[in-house]
Amino acid sequence: AQSVTQLGSHVSVSEGALVLLRCNYSSSVPPYLFWYVQYPNQGLQLLLKYTSAATLVKGINGFEAEFKKSETSFHLTKPSAHMSDAAEYFCAVTHQGAGNMLTFGGGTRLMVKP
Amino acid sequence: NAGVTQTPKFRILKIGQSMTLQCAQDMNHNYMYWYRQDPGMGLKLIYYSVGAGITDKGEVPNGYNVSRSTTEDFPLRLELAAPSQTSVYFCASKPGFGATNTEAFFGQGTRLTVV
Numbered sequence: 001a002q003s004v005t006q007l008g009s010h011v012s013v014s015e016g017a018l019v020l021l022r023c024n025y026s027s028s029v030p031p032y033l034f035w036y037v038q039y040p041n042q043g044l045q046l047l048l049k050y051t052s053a054a055t056l057v058k059g060i061n062g063f064e065a066e067f068k069k070s071e072t073s074f075h076l077t078k079p080s081a082h083m084s085d086a087a088e089y090f091c092a093v094t095h096q097g098a099g100n101m102l103t104f105g106g107g108t109r110l111m112v113k114p
Numbered sequence: 115n116a117g118v119t120q121t122p123k124f125r126i127l128k129i130g131q132s133m134t135l136q137c138a139q140d141m142n143h144n145y146m147y148w149y150r151q152d153p154g155m156g157l158k159l160i161y162y163s164v165g166a167g168i169t170d171k172g173e174v175p176n177g178y179n180v181s182r183s184t185t186e187d188f189p190l191r192l193e194l195a196a197p198s199q200t201s202v203y204f205c206a207s208k209p210g211f212g213a214t215n216t217e218a219f220f221g222q223g224t225r226l227t228v229v
Contacts, residue, residue, distance in 0.1 A: 009154055032215045043118075043204060043220035044157075051215040090156060099164055100214050101147055101172065102206075104156035 002027040002093040006105035014113045019078040021108045023065075023091030026072065032094040033074045034102065035065055039087045047089070050074060061085070086112045116140050120205050120221035127195040127228045135190040135224050137205030144210025146188040147218065148172075148180065150201040157204065163188055164210060195228045202226070 007022040025031055032051055036044040048059025055067045061084075065076045074091060088109045092102040121136045139146065144165045149157040159172030163182040177199060179191040188207075192199060202225050206218040 004156075006156075034217060036220075041223075043222045044206075045220075046217045049215070049217055094214050096214055099147075099162045099170065100145060100208065101159050101162050102157075102218055103159075104149075106154055106156045 002031060002095055002103050004091050004093050004103055004105035006089075006091050006108050008108055009106060010109045010111065012111040012113060013081045015083055016080050019063075019076070019081045019085065019110065021076040021089050021091075021110065023074045023076065023105060024072050025074060025091075025093050027093060029096055032096070033065075033067065034092045034094070035059065035063070035074075035076050036090045036092060037061075037087050038090065038107075044090065047076070081110075081112045083112050083114065086110055118205055118207055118219050118221035120203075120224050122224060123222065124225050125227070127192075127226065129195060129197065129228060131195050132191070132193045133195070133226075135192070135203055135205075135226075137188045137190065137221060138186050139188075139205075139207040139219070140186065141207060141209075141219065142185060143207035143219075144185065145208045145218075146182065147206045148178070148188070148190045149204045149206065150174065151204060151223075152201050160190065160203075192226075197228050200226060200228045 003026045034049045035047040091105040118139045147162045148160040161180040163169045205221045208218040
């Protein structure tokens, strides 16, 4: 069974600073991994996804993530934080069986200080 | 293009009441899901469906029921509401068969409070 762990339920950065949100996965098969963002009182929106085509994946709003099999990680980064990046971020892995459902990490709330 | 539409957006229920959360998608997706979101817990799968007439339990199905009579609609039924069902509920969909590497599309959520 697949699982996802997000280290740090809250991360605070200053505007213009590097954003690093951590995600580690557990999977017995090559995983399909996703990062979603949730703005207040909104649904989840896809930021980016890893589907084995390339280990460095670029997403929307300047975010990117690197798949590292040796570390079972898929950390999300952005070089320079903007106030509008304040949101909750979820890492997820697809169940590769009946239903193809997503299994989510606990989420990381990103706060951006002016 | 509406995507995934959930109604209502907010609801307050009294203990023991019942209600149905509605979910509709217009993307002709075969797979549909119901998740609940609790603070610090991420999203937990309640039920899912791989097509009309086919449903199955997820991680936290107790206290809920679903049906899937059409491709478009996937309502979630709460019988005998309990305070533990206070949560934000999300419906999602994705294309079927062979869609392991595709993303799921989410509705805006229903915030339910049971008092």
